[in-house]
Amino acid sequence: MNDTWDPTSPGVLRLPSGRLVRGRGLRRALPPGTEPTLGVYLLGHEPPTTPWEARWLRWPDFRLPSDHDQARALLAEVWERAETERVELACGGGRGRTGTALACLAVLDGVPADRAVRYVREHYDARAVETPWQKRYVRRFPVERSYGRADSR
Template sequence: MKDRHWRTRYRVGAYEVWGTSLDSEERRRNAPHAEPADFGLYLDERWHGEEDARTSHFVYWPTLEAPVERALLIARIKEAAAALRDGATVEVACFGGHGRTGTVLCCLDVILRGTTAREALERIRREYCRYAVGSAGLENFLLNDTGDLVTPEPLRAGEGR
């Protein structure tokens, strides 16, 4: 059985994000007694009614392929990054805590640390979980379809590109 995660801490620059598996035995034991995250991003419909955050956000993403609600997912990832910058605790969770969760953790790395998607992918597998972003569909989405995660800084008066 692959590793399961209960609020596995993952450092993204100066920030810390929790990665969680719904089916983690440790989560089942500790969730009722733990302080909830401020912001939760849940990527599996089985989390409805199980969420562990004060403010829960759901994205319908039923498989380990590219997300169905891509625009909503990108918006929620940007909101999670903003919440981290504002000092909130953030939990990202799917069923196993590897594929979809790992993909979002990589996206946060791209936004908050300015890394490339490839660098984020290598790092997540080294520092969070070797099973992270564990399908060709997720890897393809991360490497080829997340270019709009980082919004260019707006021009100031008198500046040109």
């Protein structure tokens, strides 16, 4: 089954592999159209319930994930599932934490870590990844084969 996002929908980022992931801010209304299959919510508090599968990654505003191992594992799952499912990443505003997570997905997808923030700013939001420590987190984001990196493209 391949039921991914429409690439022209608001907030949808196309990774170099072709995987599509939607980023959005939870303070804005849910975009019209198809709902996600999986939502990953990057918040300092538990997110509201959704009619679709949802995961919460504790990630306070303007900070980094509280549990780096959980973040790596969850982002690896997002990357894997985005190949065939509609996955969204969201925080309050949809730029800092969401942009950081999207940049980490770009690293998992093969974008060099030192170029991932630029990639997300060019293809998702020009103000994505808001703080110096979020940029550093992306540059240091580990890529291991166990996370399913597409090295054989």
